[in-house]
Amino acid sequence: MKIGIIGGTGGMGKGFALRWSQNNDVIIGSRDAVRAAESAVEYTNLAKEAFGEIKGTISGNDNLTVARNSDVLILAIPYENIDSVCSGILPEVKNSCVVVSPIVPMTKTDVGFECVSIKENKPFSYKLVLNHMKDKSKLVSAFHVISEKKLVNPTLELDYDIFVCGDDNESVQIVNGLINEIKGLRPINLGPIELSYLAEMSTPLLLNAMIKNKIKNPGIKII
């Protein structure tokens, strides 16, 4: 499977690439194809160091080329840039492409981490992304509550749940499969994409709990 990561030069992109390159071909996307290629070389070396030989590959290209060539496309970009990035790339994806949004509408204020959609009455991430989707049923929302620091550290034992929202069962199953490929993560289905706001709000909740209570490596797990 070809997994494209838009904004793959950032922290989440690095974590996903390290994990999924064990079994898949990962393509790092960037506004700058050279930066993407450099990150791909760096991540390949890190993945081989961490896991020995990898079955997949990591390559890099500009965001549009990545979008056109991916079976699954991860939007690892900041909330503020959803419209500017997605308007150019999402109309160009393959009809079968599953688009995954881990995007959190979050800001840090005097009181702690807050959800900008509530604080500033702005749309949740999934609503902004949906505006640019050819086939809205192909959007799956996931990975809001796993931090890049955990994904990039192969020696850290993971034991966390990942909330998943989506309308198309086949697309959700594909994302569940990618979650299961990361040892210690478990997909937890929340329901249709309209409920994505619940997952998006859980990130500031988790971060405030972590900081106020000095909890190392917190995560969410339903027991």
Ligand SMILES: NC(=O)c1ccc[n+]([C@@H]2O[C@H](COP(=O)([O-])OP(=O)(O)OC[C@H]3O[C@@H](n4cnc5c(N)ncnc54)[C@H](OP(=O)(O)O)[C@@H]3O)[C@@H](O)[C@H]2O)c1
């Ligand atoms: N970090 C976490 O632990 C974490 C956890 C859960 C969810 N998330 C969510 O995952 C998403 C990615 O997080 P991240 O920490 O990886 O983000 P990031 O490092 O801040 O940014 C990711 C990439 O987005 C691109 N980008 C930055 N500014 C841009 C702009 N103005 N226009 C277009 N592209 C721009 C950059 O790639 P190029 O410069 O190469 O184009 C950058 O490397 C965010 O929405 C975040 O809320 C993050």
